[in-house]
Amino acid sequence: VIVASGPLTSDALFADIKKLLQADYLHFFDAAAPIVTADSLDYDKVYRASRYDKGGADYLNCPFYTKEEYVAFWEALCNAESAPVKDFEHDVFEACMPIEEMAARGEDTMRFGPLKPVGLIDPRNGKEAYAVVQLRQDNAAASLYNLVGFQTHLKWPEQRRVFGMIPGLENAEFVRFGVMHKNTYLNSPQLLDKHFNLRSNKRFYFAGQMTGVEGYVESAASGLMAGLAAARAVLELPEVEFPDVTAHGALANYISNPAIENFQPMNINFGLIPPLTVRIRKKKEKNAQIAARALEALDGVLPALKTEQA
Template sequence: MPFDIHIIGGGLAGSEAAWQLAEAGLKVRLSEMRGGGDTTPAHETDRFAEMVCSNSFRSDDAENNAVGLLHQEMRALGSLIMRSADQHRVPAGSALAVDRDAFALEVTRAIAGHTNITVIRERVDALPGYPTIIATGPLTGSKLAEAIAAETGQGALAFFDAIAPIIHRDSVDMDICWMAARWDKGGKDYINCPLDKEQYGAFVQALRDGEKTEFKDWEKDTPYFEGCMPIEVMAERGVETLRFGPMKGVGLDNPRTGRWPYAVVQLRQDNALGTLWNMVGFQTKLKHGEQVRIFRTIPGLENAEFARLGGIHRNSFINSPRLLDEQLRLNSKPNIRFAGQITGCEGYVESAAVGLIAARFATAELRGETLPPLPTETAIGALLNHITGGADEESFQPMNVNFGLMPPLPERFRKADRKKAYTDRARERFAAWQAGQRAVEPV
């Protein structure tokens, strides 16, 4: 066999896994169907690690935020995804957002240029019988999904994921909008479109009344993922829901009034040139014509030009706590590991993190070694534990990394100090784990 391990899928998880394995000196075959005559309902290019929903890796605060802590751990483990994100970040306050085109090009060049990686543009429809990592993501091809279902006897779970619109910067009315980050944290990184009470009420009603995408019969029982809820679905939950969610005006001083707006729509920079801006939290299943009509009622967006309108697609994931062991191997076919969103993690960085640790497990196994899982007090360890056994098999749902996945703190802390206590403990456990790995690495 001309390679040591096969990776199926060139998204964030597959790209990270390929990089980790190749950097460890292993020969990798990376199969990606995009560019080989196939595509998905959400992707627009054949680049590796294409970001289709948002350009944000969320908070980069490693002191008080679980996802920021996850960033830090991945950087310490030589993550290609984090390295590329850091190289192509755009202003986003305390968040890590990237120029998504430059980011994907960076990852693609790194993967294609690595001497230990052979890229094959092909669709894989069956489960291989040799060492493999399946990182096909939530849009796994139908034939491979059928093969997984046949092997496991469990079928696939599914949920809907939605995409937010992107607006051309020069079409935003800055006589109405202003630049600021919440509480001035991180600089003036967001465009803020203010709504008063009357405007907000009319907007919520328009979302409720707007014409939505209709689902096929087989999709109607599929739930939404709470972390990527369509804006109109949130509006249906109550008139105040959006005002305490993505349209929260708290902490944003409107320089024209000196007060917080009743509600606000925020736009976040989506490319390095600053010409494209993403509507934060505005994932939607509204029909395209309705999106244009309704979103142009937002003050400052009356003449908005859309580079991309929102959309919705069906995502699939396996029941990982039931089907995978603690090293992400398929119980019934242990030559196969799963990584990324197909395992039931949610989020770009979480997907890449699972790809990273799957590759490290595979590297150790191929060398005849055993890699201990990261402690559950760490961000990667907590996420891995959720996927492989920490969650209830009967009610397993996709999950972003969060402090609730970690063991409780051994002592009580003031609310203001609790998050810092979690991250301090996590860094201590991670450092000890990493030092232990260095101690057993072959010379």
């Protein structure tokens, strides 16, 4: 059985899926902060530190050193344009406050919340900033970081404009913008393997956006992988192994990695694909080489499939 009922799964089917999983691994809505690439940050401004130097320095910090630059950011956030909210999405706001709503409650509200600067000393100059935006590592390769506490309903161009005012994020590459909407999806890393097969019941496969892949192409790719896996299981053929360096393999690894604790739906992006062994400064050239490597890796997979089909 392949389940591909999408992000607005009906209540009745949702209840049956929940019964099948026998655990609270279904999410009713998606409230996710923006994610940026690590190599697009300005490290002359961003610094690594933990609050009061306790534990590992797991966060990158973007400091507003003056009240003036913080207030300019706060005013821009308060006046930014939000996306229209559908009736069935109002419950999202009750469960998780958007950063722009927090800002609207007062100039200093964010400074006592996610932008609290206390204990985050810049090791380069010993200063404590007026406000600090923290970035949390989002994948094992440390190539992606999310903006802590910045779940938002702002329109995407507004997110790029306003969040680009954060020190160190002026030229940040956003691989995912913040979203808040109704979205039925699985906590796939705890449920599925990289073939989109349910670990607890091998008769079931899941595919599409409900697995935590975002976008039409990604959803189709997940359907291809689930369909291949299910068909080959019936035919008693070995599973197809898409290499990690391909987009298919990277996406499958993302949704099936049990080490991911705060799983959020994701589009395919270069940050999910293992980096090259050599450093290339020009992004266009680097991405072209990553793509070429992926095509070469697929050459080891596709001919075998064609031979079996013949």
